[in-house]
Amino acid sequence: MTTFEQQEGRGNIMPNKKEDEKHDYYGSVKASRDIKKGEIIKFYGYKNESKNGNKYIGLLMMDKREPDIG
Numbered sequence: 001m002t003t004f005e006q007q008e009g010r011g012n013i014m015p016n017k018k019e020d021e022k023h024d025y026y027g028s029v030k031a032s033r034d035i036k037k038g039e040i041i042k043f044y045g046y047k048n049e050s051k052n053g054n055k056y057i058g059l060l061m062m063d064k065r066e067p068d069i070g
Contacts, residue, residue, distance in 0.1 A: 006028065006030045007030065008030050008031070008032040009030070009031070009032030009060065009061040009063065010029070010030060010058065010059060010060055010061065011027060011028050011029030011030060011043070011058075011059035011061070012027045012028070012048075012056050012057065012058050012059060013025045013026070013027035013045070013056060013057040013059065014026060014027055014054065014056040014057075015055070015056070025057075027056075027057075027059070029041075029043070029059055029061060031061065032061055032063060033063070041061060041062075042061075042062040043059045043060055043061045043062060044059070044060045044062070045057045045058070045059055045060075046058045046059075046060070
């Protein structure tokens, strides 16, 4: 079995399948740079499917720092 290792600047969001939990999704992002408190992090999201057939949203963190545009 291959161990999954998250790459810097990438992450994922998966649907929560546990009915006793209140949240709809869970996930994580491995930062590719230092993040300051209050900083807005922008990212792209991509629909993906794992080798096991589980659907999830893959995240790609944008490297450049931009002011919040809404």
